[in-house]
Amino acid sequence: MPNVEEILFPRKKERAEERRRERTHRDVLDEVFDRSTLLAVSRLVSRGFLSEVDYSISTGKEANVFRATSRAGFRALKIYRISNATFRNLPPYALEDLRREVGGGSFGRIIFAWARREFMALKACHKEGVPVPAPIVQHRNLLLMEFLGREGLPSPPLHRVVLEDPRETFRQVCEASRAMVDRVGLVHGDLSPYNVLFHEGHPYLIDLGQTISRDHPQARELLERDAAHFARYFARWGIPADVPGTFRAMGGDRIP
Numbered sequence: 001m002p003n004v005e006e007i008l009f010p011r012k013k014e015r016a017e018e019r020r021r022e023r024t025h026r027d028v029l030d031e032v033f034d035r036s037t038l039l040a041v042s043r044l045v046s047r048g049f050l051s052e053v054d055y056s057i058s059t060g061k062e063a064n065v066f067r068a069t070s071r072a073g074f075r076a077l078k079i080y081r082i083s084n085a086t087f088r089n090l091p092p093y094a095l096e097d098l099r100r101e102v103g104g105g106s107f108g109r110i111i112f113a114w115a116r117r118e119f120m121a122l123k124a125c126h127k128e129g130v131p132v133p134a135p136i137v138q139h140r141n142l143l144l145m146e147f148l149g150r151e152g153l154p155s156p157p158l159h160r161v162v163l164e165d166p167r168e169t170f171r172q173v174c175e176a177s178r179a180m181v182d183r184v185g186l187v188h189g190d191l192s193p194y195n196v197l198f199h200e201g202h203p204y205l206i207d208l209g210q211t212i213s214r215d216h217p218q219a220r221e222l223l224e225r226d227a228a229h230f231a232r233y234f235a236r237w238g239i240p241a242d243v244p245g246t247f248r249a250m251g252g253d254r255i256p
């Protein structure tokens with residue numbers, strides 16, 4: 001219940017709210033932008049890839065995503081956090097691969113390899129016409145990509161959208177995953193309605209840091225798990241999707 005002062009001086013309350021928001025924003029900034037990350041960002045600025053980091057779109061367990069501005073328009077900047085805690089959520093198969101790639105070394109280098117892995121996966125998918133944000137550049141723990149949004153606001157993840165044509169969206173999600181397996185030879189590894197953005201009426205796959213080769217011994221199991229996510233999700237929209245059928249439609253039949 002507002003107190004008398006708030007009723008008499010509403011602008012004062014507004015300012016307090018503003019201050020609170022500013023403080024939260026600053027906390028996010030302090031946490032994400034350690035010295036080495038700041039240097040990495042300024043490197044991208046001096047190379048002309050972006051001019052400003054605007055605001056935080058998402059604070060995840062391993063990474064933060066910001067909207068950024070460049071001369072050519074908005075960008076999405078994903079910053080992998082450089083900390084030991086970042087590994088805790090990395091699935092063992094991915095960590096194994098990354099360790100092999102960097103040949104041991106500090107966790108900083110493993111995290112750079114992780115950002116690079118997502119960048120390379122985006123590149124391969126984008127080239128083959130799989131709907132993903134176009135990758136722009138990766139530098140250390142930073143990944144700069146196309147901003148999927150409208151009028152400056154990020155497009156929502158699938159789980160927050162009221163679908164107009166769930167059957168068609170289901171078909172498109174399956175098709176996107178299938179194209180990834182078939183044409184690129186990759187399994188996403190962490191596909192769920194949280195990692196699909198609904199952009200201009202179509203699903204886009206994001207968060208490709210855990211992709212693995214379709215030849216990997218765990219590829220089948222991961223795709224089965226993700227097929228189950230979508231079968232459950234689309235069942236709620238009245239689409240009778242069974243898990244084996246969804247698995248096949250998502251490219252499961254192309255896994256050796």
Ligand SMILES: Nc1ncnc2c1ncn2[C@@H]1O[C@H](COP(=O)(O)OP(=O)(O)O)[C@@H](O)[C@H]1O
Pocket residue numbers: 057058059060061062063064065076078133145146147148149154155156157194195206207208
């Ligand atoms: N290219 C992009 N354009 C707009 N928003 C994005 C983009 N990439 C990520 N996001 C937003 O950031 C969130 C987290 O991104 P994601 O790659 O899934 O990172 P995390 O590893 O933290 O899950 C997404 O759910 C989405 O809201």
Ligand SMILES: [Mg+2]
Pocket residue numbers: 060194195207
């Ligand atoms: Mg995600």
